[in-house]
Amino acid sequence: MRVGLFFTILLLISNSYDGKAQSGEALFKSKGCAGCHSKGFDTFAPSLKTISKSYFNRRGDLKNFLLGNSPGLIYKEPQTMKNIINNITKKLSHSELEALTDYLLAH
Numbered sequence: 095m096r097v098g099l100f101f102t103i104l105l106l107i108s109n110s111y112d113g114k115a116q117s118g119e120a121l122f123k124s125k126g127c128a129g130c131h132s133k134g135f136d137t138f139a140p141s142l143k144t145i146s147k148s149y150f151n152r153r154g155d156l157k158n159f160l161l162g163n164s165p166g167l168i169y170k171e172p173q174t175m176k177n178i179i180n181n182i183t184k185k186l187s188h189s190e191l192e193a194l195t196d197y198l199l200a201h
């Protein structure tokens with residue numbers, strides 16, 4: 095039990111220090127994005143396909159949205175995403191943000 099906890103903490107720490115460890119896809123899953131965004135179907139959340147299409151050639155706009163610096167191109171003012179931006183995407187390291195952005199644009 096103790097040992098398990100120790101390794102869990104070690105894993106969490108090593109994850110947060112190693113910026114390049116997680117691919118964009120791994121981040122998309124581990125940060126919970128996949129729970130709402132599907133690959134190809136728009137639900138209450140836009141699909142990866144819609145995101146890739148809407149942000150085609152607008153990588154800077156996508157990063158600014160994820161950093162909370164600008165409204166979304168699709169939905170304008172973020173609603174559900176507001177908390178996610180503040181608690182998750184704003185706090186990503188530079189390399190994590192790049193990897194996640196690459197993944198969002200690759201559909």
Ligand code: HEC
Pocket residue numbers: 122125126127128129130131138139140145159165166167168169170171172173174175176178182183194198
């Ligand atoms: C709880 C469900 C949920 C989760 C989890 C979630 N999203 Fe969203 N996302 C939404 C909804 C709903 C919208 C539509 C705009 C809104 O309501 O904020 C959206 C919109 C977006 C958009 C398009 C913004 C626009 O208007 O142009 C992007 C990009 C995005 N999400 C990325 C992400 C990423 C990256 C993650 C993981 C860090 C994530 N989302 C996690 C529900 C979610």
